Amino acid sequence: MQTIQQSFKIEYNYSVFFTEYLFDHSNTLLADFFKKFSEEGFQRKALVVVDEGFAAHHPGLADQIRTYFAAAVPNIQLAADIIMVPGGEASKNDPELFNKLAQAVDTYGIDRHSFVIGIGGGAVLDLVGYAAAVSHRGIKLIRIPTTVLSQNDSGVGVKNGINFHGKKNFLGTFAPPVAVFNDLTFLRTLDDRDWRGGIAEAIKVSLIKDQAFFEWIEEKATALANRDEAAMSYLIHRCAEMHTDHIAGGDPFEFGSSRPLDFGHWAAHKLEYLTDFQVRHGEAVAIGIALDCVYSEKVGKLPESDLNRILDVLNKLGFELYHPKLAENDKINLRNGLQEFREHLGGRLTIMLLDKIGKGVEVHELDADIISQSVDYLESSKIIHTL
Amino acid sequence: MQTIQQSFKIEYNYSVFFTEYLFDHSNTLLADFFKKFSEEGFQRKALVVVDEGFAAHHPGLADQIRTYFAAAVPNIQLAADIIMVPGGEASKNDPELFNKLAQAVDTYGIDRHSFVIGIGGGAVLDLVGYAAAVSHRGIKLIRIPTTVLSQNDSGVGVKNGINFHGKKNFLGTFAPPVAVFNDLTFLRTLDDRDWRGGIAEAIKVSLIKDQAFFEWIEEKATALANRDEAAMSYLIHRCAEMHTDHIAGGDPFEFGSSRPLDFGHWAAHKLEYLTDFQVRHGEAVAIGIALDCVYSEKVGKLPESDLNRILDVLNKLGFELYHPKLAENDKINLRNGLQEFREHLGGRLTIMLLDKIGKGVEVHELDADIISQSVDYLESSKIIHTL
Numbered sequence A, B: 001m002q003t004i005q006q007s008f009k010i011e012y013n014y015s016v017f018f019t020e021y022l023f024d025h026s027n028t029l030l031a032d033f034f035k036k037f038s039e040e041g042f043q044r045k046a047l048v049v050v051d052e053g054f055a056a057h058h059p060g061l062a063d064q065i066r067t068y069f070a071a072a073v074p075n076i077q078l079a080a081d082i083i084m085v086p087g088g089e090a091s092k093n094d095p096e097l098f099n100k101l102a103q104a105v106d107t108y109g110i111d112r113h114s115f116v117i118g119i120g121g122g123a124v125l126d127l128v129g130y131a132a133a134v135s136h137r138g139i140k141l142i143r144i145p146t147t148v149l150s151q152n153d154s155g156v157g158v159k160n161g162i163n164f165h166g167k168k169n170f171l172g173t174f175a176p177p178v179a180v181f182n183d184l185t186f187l188r189t190l191d192d193r194d195w196r197g198g199i200a201e202a203i204k205v206s207l208i209k210d211q212a213f214f215e216w217i218e219e220k221a222t223a224l225a226n227r228d229e230a231a232m233s234y235l236i237h238r239c240a241e242m243h244t245d246h247i248a249g250g251d252p253f254e255f256g257s258s259r260p261l262d263f264g265h266w267a268a269h270k271l272e273y274l275t276d277f278q279v280r281h282g283e284a285v286a287i288g289i290a291l292d293c294v295y296s297e298k299v300g301k302l303p304e305s306d307l308n309r310i311l312d313v314l315n316k317l318g319f320e321l322y323h324p325k326l327a328e329n330d331k332i333n334l335r336n337g338l339q340e341f342r343e344h345l346g347g348r349l350t351i352m353l354l355d356k357i358g359k360g361v362e363v364h365e366l367d368a369d370i371i372s373q374s375v376d377y378l379e380s381s382k383i384i385h386t387l
């Protein structure tokens, strides 16, 4: 019997909108978006899930959302309850939260033509995105990211996930949202660490792909450190754009094993673990970038002057570039991270290093001694930040 | 700030192979398939998960698989254990089985470049497919279906799923396999009900799309009822081909709400529930088809002569075409199934009826009285099968 050869393509489209005061009655962006889902005699539903850490700073939020929908989005029926989930990594560690969301989808009759709207940081959006992606085999997801990192990186991409038996992002899918709404004003209540953290991802993409963007960040480093909103607005937009371009232009669902956007991430992932997530993702990425830049310089790729400029910007923004856990157990813990990263990629190890600012280069192994020396370099040149 | 417009396409390709004695050392099909995954200095892994109900009839299976891989597939390293899961719907009802599979993926270091190989009926393949699809955001899945239904329908498609809080297929994804291997000889140990059940799906596709195929089934009805393997081989191939063509040509991930392949399924789903899955999927589909054909005739679409031919074929194959649960509570239970099917599709109800043999036609409502009359018709014309 002849082999059947199956072949098809799936097309995904979504917009990332930039706005301020999203739920203000005078802002029609969200209402306009929903208009295109109007259909005679048929009301779609929406289930809103909010990050408690965000909600704590925005006490009127639930009412504001209800008022907005009642006034401006007649074709969408909000579920009776707005669901709250704890913010941060805790949301991805507790399988009961996943069950709670799946149960809510069922309870409120949210079907494949309805929406789940996630509002919060990257962690909550990862949880909500996962629950939406697997309930009824996929409900339309709208992301409203409320941290710098989620507005310029995690929230505009195609991945979601939760942790399983202590393994980070072990369960998840590739599932593009139907829309992302980035509201700059939501960032005002972030603490300094989370404001800063997301900037590391912008530095990351600039270093591997766009010298001009790096130079812009260099120029604006003080403004960014001082929470200048205009500067942050541009940084987020450019970084989000580079992420979405990269996803569309490359391998959106990561079937291969090259992951250029994971520059600086092999050590970052390990450091997050070693510190039990006390070092946050963006902070860990800043250290990971610093480490891989020093390494790049030591193996004769990155010019020393470039290295110094990179470390300068990171320092100016207030990032710590060293952590004692990097040197723990004679750095064996850290080097294990390399092995774990290989497993995470599957197959061949592929690590991004830098040739120069704005130009990454992939290699397939790292030398343990040079990693060690790079850690020593970061330790010896560390700056004590007075926060 | 300007809106970012994201857009990309994902391409999926996979083959459905037809063979006999798949794990026999003289059969190189599987080994040949894996050859294209050879890569210098890098061994991929594979985790095999088997349906216990199938394994019970094939006691030497685990050893045969190990011997086959050791001899013919040097580039793939089998996980130390072959995982067994209970067969049938039980596998989709127990969340612990999902956890067990995800845990095995972790324990055996199965990464995104490794394989999960599921062997069994549609239920086990749905569970294994789901666990593979969400572990590490998707591991390559190979399906080896062992029932007629899974070889000609569920196993060659793109869906997976498990039940959640009693809701059938509530959790799942669209996740194409990397290959499907249909072994005709595996069907020998099926009981008559499962042998017959899968034929209902072939009748279904023939009725909505291919008169010639229906006439072929008509001609071979007795041979099929008598477990003629040559006839079954052709039936499975043609049915699988029609399913894969339909998926590729239409809306593979079901973003719309039309589901032509769900002909006969609205009542079938409800009947499976009402009988607590005592009526199996294929058996329920046969009844669902009969019901919707009678309905089609009653509303003046399907000619009476066509209806009689259809009911004749179903009878000849040994399907029961009536079940007392259809009439229970004055048929209100059944009609609720229509409402549930609407929710399942999301939004507008779309039901396939027949214009004639080989030509389906979609409608957006069904009349409750005519449903009732159709049930009565099936009851009055029922044949008592002596099994």
Ligand SMILES: NC(=O)c1ccc[n+]([C@@H]2O[C@H](COP(=O)([O-])OP(=O)(O)OC[C@H]3O[C@@H](n4cnc5c(N)ncnc54)[C@H](O)[C@@H]3O)[C@@H](O)[C@H]2O)c1
Pocket: A051, A052, A053, A054, A057, A086, A087, A088, A089, A092, A120, A121, A122, A123, A124, A126, A146, A147, A148, A149, A150, A153, A154, A155, A157, A158, A159, A160, A161, A186, A187, A188, A189, A190, A191, A194, A197, A281, A282
């Ligand atoms: N899916 C992806 O592609 C991807 C990419 C990178 C990172 N991530 C994930 O993102 C997570 C990190 O996300 P994050 O950096 O946004 O942090 P986070 O989600 O952990 O949030 C940090 C804290 O800020 C609070 N918060 C959120 N918005 C706030 C606001 N506007 N004001 C005050 N507090 C607020 C949260 O409640 C939380 O306590 C990690 O789990 C990481 O794995 C995912």
Ligand SMILES: NC(=O)c1ccc[n+]([C@@H]2O[C@H](COP(=O)([O-])OP(=O)(O)OC[C@H]3O[C@@H](n4cnc5c(N)ncnc54)[C@H](O)[C@@H]3O)[C@@H](O)[C@H]2O)c1
Pocket: B051, B052, B053, B054, B057, B086, B087, B088, B089, B092, B120, B121, B122, B123, B124, B126, B146, B147, B148, B149, B150, B153, B154, B155, B157, B158, B159, B160, B161, B186, B187, B188, B189, B190, B191, B194, B197, B281, B282
């Ligand atoms: N994913 C999809 O697109 C899709 C489509 C249709 C149906 N399904 C699902 O498929 C399931 C039904 O699948 P099914 O009809 O294959 O039945 P099944 O998987 O329930 O298996 C029926 C019984 O046969 C046993 N068995 C399997 N192979 C055998 C063999 N060769 N010899 C002897 N016994 C064997 C099993 O252990 C089980 O006890 C349902 O859960 C249904 O929801 C999925």
Ligand SMILES: [Zn+2]
Pocket: A153, A201, A265, A281, A285
């Ligand atoms: Zn990151």
Ligand SMILES: [Zn+2]
Pocket: B153, B201, B265, B281, B285
């Ligand atoms: Zn079916």
